[in-house]
Amino acid sequence: MLTDSTLPYPALHASHSGIWICGSDGVSRAIGKGEAIGCVAETPHILLNAPLMGQRLGYPDLSGLDLLELFAFIHPAQFVVPTPAGLAKTLGLEPAGQEADIAKLYRLAADHLLAGLQAPHWPEREGAWSSAQAMYRMRWPWAAEVSKRLTKPAEAERWLFSKLEEWEEETPRPAPRAVTMDESATLAQLNSLTGKGSEEREGQKSYASAVAKIFEPRRVKGAPNMLLAEAGTGIGKTLGYLAPASLWSAEAGGAVWISTFTKALQRQLDRETRRIYPDEEIFRKKVVVRKGRENYLCLLNLEDALQGGFAGRAAILAHLVARWAAYSKDGDMVGGDLPGWLTTLFRRNGATALTDRRGECVYAGCPHYRKCFIEKAARASQQADIVIANHALVMVNAARGREQQNAPTRLIFDEGHHLFDAADSMFAARLSGQEAIEIRRWVIGPESKNRGRRRGLAARLADLASYDDEGGRAIESARHAAEALPSDGWLQRLSESEPFGPVEALLGEVRHMVFARDESQSADAGYGLETELTDVEGPMIDAVANAAEAIDALLKPLVRLGQRIEHLIEEGPDWMDAPARARMEGALSSLGWRCDTLSGWLALLSRIGGPADPDFVDWLMIDRFEGREYDIGICRHWLDPTIPVTEVVMKPAHGLMITSATLKGGGDWETARARSGAVHLDQTVQEFEVPSPFNYADQAKVIIVTDVKRGDMAGLAGAYAQLIEASGGGTLGLFTAIRRLRTVYARIADRMAQSGLPIYAQHVDPIDTGTLVDIFRDDPKASLLGTDALRDGVDVPGRSLRLVVMESVPWPRPDILHKARRIAGGGTAYDDRIIRARLAQAFGRIIRRADDHGHFVILSSAFPSRLLTAFPEGTPIERMPLAQALAEIKAAKSKTGQSSLSPDISFGHDAPQRDKTDDKSGGI
Numbered sequence: 001m002l003t004d005s006t007l008p009y010p011a012l013h014a015s016h017s018g019i020w021i022c023g024s025d026g027v028s029r030a031i032g033k034g035e036a037i038g039c040v041a042e043t044p045h046i047l048l049n050a051p052l053m054g055q056r057l058g059y060p061d062l063s064g065l066d067l068l069e070l071f072a073f074i075h076p077a078q079f080v081v082p083t084p085a086g087l088a089k090t091l092g093l094e095p096a097g098q099e100a101d102i103a104k105l106y107r108l109a110a111d112h113l114l115a116g117l118q119a120p121h122w123p124e125r126e127g128a129w130s131s132a133q134a135m136y137r138m139r140w141p142w143a144a145e146v147s148k149r150l151t152k153p154a155e156a157e158r159w160l161f162s163k164l165e166e167w168e169e170e171t172p173r174p175a176p177r178a179v180t181m182d183e184s185a186t187l188a189q190l191n192s193l194t195g196k197g198s199e200e201r202e203g204q205k206s207y208a209s210a211v212a213k214i215f216e217p218r219r220v221k222g223a224p225n226m227l228l229a230e231a232g233t234g235i236g237k238t239l240g241y242l243a244p245a246s247l248w249s250a251e252a253g254g255a256v257w258i259s260t261f262t263k264a265l266q267r268q269l270d271r272e273t274r275r276i277y278p279d280e281e282i283f284r285k286k287v288v289v290r291k292g293r294e295n296y297l298c299l300l301n302l303e304d305a306l307q308g309g310f311a312g313r314a315a316i317l318a319h320l321v322a323r324w325a326a327y328s329k330d331g332d333m334v335g336g337d338l339p340g341w342l343t344t345l346f347r348r349n350g351a352t353a354l355t356d357r358r359g360e361c362v363y364a365g366c367p368h369y370r371k372c373f374i375e376k377a378a379r380a381s382q383q384a385d386i387v388i389a390n391h392a393l394v395m396v397n398a399a400r401g402r403e404q405q406n407a408p409t410r411l412i413f414d415e416g417h418h419l420f421d422a423a424d425s426m427f428a429a430r431l432s433g434q435e436a437i438e439i440r441r442w443v444i445g446p447e448s449k450n451r452g453r454r455r456g457l458a459a460r461l462a463d464l465a466s467y468d469d470e471g472g473r474a475i476e477s478a479r480h481a482a483e484a485l486p487s488d489g490w491l492q493r494l495s496e497s498e499p500f501g502p503v504e505a506l507l508g509e510v511r512h513m514v515f516a517r518d519e520s521q522s523a524d525a526g527y528g529l530e531t532e533l534t535d536v537e538g539p540m541i542d543a544v545a546n547a548a549e550a551i552d553a554l555l556k557p558l559v560r561l562g563q564r565i566e567h568l569i570e571e572g573p574d575w576m577d578a579p580a581r582a583r584m585e586g587a588l589s590s591l592g593w594r595c596d597t598l599s600g601w602l603a604l605l606s607r608i609g610g611p612a613d614p615d616f617v618d619w620l621m622i623d624r625f626e627g628r629e630y631d632i633g634i635c636r637h638w639l640d641p642t643i644p645v646t647e648v649v650m651k652p653a654h655g656l657m658i659t660s661a662t663l664k665g666g667g668d669w670e671t672a673r674a675r676s677g678a679v680h681l682d683q684t685v686q687e688f689e690v691p692s693p694f695n696y697a698d699q700a701k702v703i704i705v706t707d708v709k710r711g712d713m714a715g716l717a718g719a720y721a722q723l724i725e726a727s728g729g730g731t732l733g734l735f736t737a738i739r740r741l742r743t744v745y746a747r748i749a750d751r752m753a754q755s756g757l758p759i760y761a762q763h764v765d766p767i768d769t770g771t772l773v774d775i776f777r778d779d780p781k782a783s784l785l786g787t788d789a790l791r792d793g794v795d796v797p798g799r800s801l802r803l804v805v806m807e808s809v810p811w812p813r814p815d816i817l818h819k820a821r822r823i824a825g826g827g828t829a830y831d832d833r834i835i836r837a838r839l840a841q842a843f844g845r846i847i848r849r850a851d852d853h854g855h856f857v858i859l860s861s862a863f864p865s866r867l868l869t870a871f872p873e874g875t876p877i878e879r880m881p882l883a884q885a886l887a888e889i890k891a892a893k894s895k896t897g898q899s900s901l902s903p904d905i906s907f908g909h910d911a912p913q914r915d916k917t918d919d920k921s922g923g924i
């Protein structure tokens with residue numbers, strides 16, 4: 001039974017099954033939407049996740065005393081599952097037995113959290129008083145209650161920027177020694193990592209031995225020791241490669257880079273590498289997580305936001321982010337220890353402006369350079385033994401020649417089946433309005449009454465301009481030439497056929513041509529449009545020539561400026577101390593990146609009207625969503641993007657492995673070789689395969705439902721609802737189109753909530769995908785609907801995931817790029833390879849451990865039998881009508897349900913897989 005809070009505020013809870021209010025007298029009652037909206041508009045209410053609750057209420061402007069904001073203030077850099085049950089669990093409160101009690105729980109949770117402010121050993125006290133004062137002035141709804149409970153510290157609190165540690169410059173690491181890997185030592189290392197008494201896994205041992213060979217000394221320059229390895233789920237792949245990697249690193253004194261695609265795997269690796277270095281201090285030196293710079297908080301941007309650059313809600317977010325930054329492990333705002341839900345509470349208001357997305361970093365010219373999270377991570381990785389990175393970062397560093405001294409030579413690409421797609425986006429060129437306006441802003445700086453510290457090239461390189469006339473003239477010419485690029489309001493001008501300047505004129509022609517040639521029937525549906533770049537004539541040719549001239553006029557002074565900076569660095573004038581030199585080097589690197597982009601645009605334009613380059617696929621596009629245009633441009637992708645990856649990443653490496661549970665994508669080695677780029681290497685590439693140890697015949701079943709008609713949305717929604725009910729939740733619903741996902745969700749959400757089976761959906765709920773998965777994992781009765789990102793970014797072992805439902809065969813979207821690759825890749829066989837890979841990935845979500853059981857249901861009677869090889873050997877597969885499928889799933893539920901459906905046991909099962917930040921939140 002819940003006791004009551006003493007706070008004078010009422011609380012509100014809204015879900016798909018109803019709305020409840022708990023008054024300051026502690027009495028709860030159900031109310032209607034209209035009354036609820038009236039109440040919250042009049043008095044601030046305690047609530048949980050205002051954007052989500054506002055959506056449930058149909059009142060998007062809902063605001064109030066959000067418990068998540070209070071949690072973020074009191075426990076920065078800690079995680080809580082943002083649901084009533086998650087909050088109760090973290091705070092050690094009794095969960096609400098029924099939805100009607102949740103509003104009352106909110107009042108208690110608020111009491112509990114606020115009491116923490118007066119706890120004698122509150123570890124995050126430093127800085128709280130000053131933040132609360134500032135947030136009081138900003139009218140943060142909690143500020144009055146928080147301030148009441150905080151006493152002014154006797155001594156002034158250290159300001160965030162003085163509290164953070166500085167990084168130290170260290171001598172560059174010598175090149176690694178050549179060592180020969182000893183198999184018995186590799187196995188001994190594996191044994192010590194898996195722990196005494198753990199079950200001997202033959203598959204894992206042979207995998208570790210195969211991986212060790214990539215660390216042998218390389219025989220020929222340009223020909224790395226390379227291994228393609230498919231290791232079925234459950235083999236213990238991560239420890240299987242960490243054993244030889246850590247051994248080599250210790251003996252050779254070099255770093256091994258482990259590149260992942262999903263954040264889930266990065267988190268897992270962060271946990272698993274602790275086994276190698278159990279001492280926390282050593283671990284922090286030896287293992288470093290690296291991400292792209294746009295993931296990290298930029299302290300200069302934060303300072304600007306705190307000092308008036310942000311207003312209203314965005315300013316409150318900035319203060320909560322500052323609280324977090326003071327306690328964060330590494331300043332990573334995306335997937336690090338900043339709770340994913342925090343920025344969505346502010347409707348992403350301002351969060352992106354706190355990172356360095358536009359390459360405006362002033363490096364050593366920044367007062368926080370020595371404390372900068374990005375610089376800290378880059379330096380730490382120079383000394384680390386294991387660097388956990390992602391495919392995009394590895395490629396971007398290699399392609400842009402960044403961190404050459406620290407370039408990875410031993411690489412393990414886990415989730416290697418994503419390498420192709422990661423390379424596809426990395427090496428693509430796009431001349432679009434949004435891209436062009438970014439370059440204009442980078443060169444010119446703010447042109448309107450923009451707040452913020454953004455500055456143009458002239459301001460950033462003022463010292464160079466005053467010392468070097470030629471450099472100064474180059475900056476001035478670039479500034480002048482950049483005026484030919486699109487500026488604010490360009491989309492509006494294009495829609496009114498009034499472009500300004502040669503590049504806008506070109507984009508106007510692109511828009512005109514795309515609409516004229518569209519045959520997709522989607523012009524009226526309001527979604528993206530594209531057309532091939534062929535048979536171009538007349539006005540388009542003229543527009544291309546004018547735009548190319550304007551782009552060339554910008555490229556030339558930028559190249560000249562780069563040469564002047566290089567010259568200056570070599571010359572080393574008196575005024576150029578180490579910080580100024582570092583800033584010049586930083587400027588050179590971002591100039592190089594812009595020059596590459598502009599050269600790519602010129603190459604793209606030069607082909608218009610001429611012969612096509614067989615290595616590339618070019619097309620024109622309009623990016624739209626629900627009728628609104630976001631971008632217009634010309635795109636160029638490599639027909640095979642693994643060609644540049646092979647050149648810039650693979651050939652320079654000494655040892656390299658590409659591994660995945662589905663590397664062959666349910667197909668053959670030919671697929672793996674083609675999708676990984678191995679076909680472009682001259683030497684023989686080793687191949688290794690070990691099947692999953694799971695007993696799929698007993699643990700899983702594939703059901704193809706034969707009586708849900710294609711295109712029957714009511715039937716599809718009904719099938720989803722019945723399947724979720726039969727399974728008692730624990731369902732991951734995968735869709736190939738956002739529109740169908742939304743329709744199904746809208747039809748079933750209320751019904752499911754009334755059955756006590758909450759349902760969440762990507763693209764519908766205002767919650768980031770990572771948090772949605774956390775919520776899903778935490779509640780065995782919850783279900784989650786989503787699209788591609790959930791197909792293999794979800795690692796939910798145990799009862800929380802026992803049913804995967806795919807709405808249809810995941811055919812590739814027949815866009816221009818796909819059509820070109822399909823022709824080059826063998827037509828139907830190419831499509832089949834893609835579909836099999838997608839099915840194998842989706843199926844892989846169900847059985848994550850030896851005691852998992854589950855069903856994989858496809859709601860498509862037209863499922864071709866030739867695709868059935870996508871599933872692991874021995875998996876039972878049966879076609880049947882929906883009613884029979886429901887009966888089977890219900891029977892399976894009652895068979896396995898009694899022993900594992902109790903929430904206590906379910907949470908216990910999930911615990912080892914949870915993000916470690918979850919553990920920290922216990923016992924608050």
Ligand code: SF4
Pocket residue numbers: 297298299300301356360361362363364366367368369372373374375
């Ligand atoms: S060094 Fe650059 S990224 Fe780091 S805080 Fe300063 S401006 Fe931001």
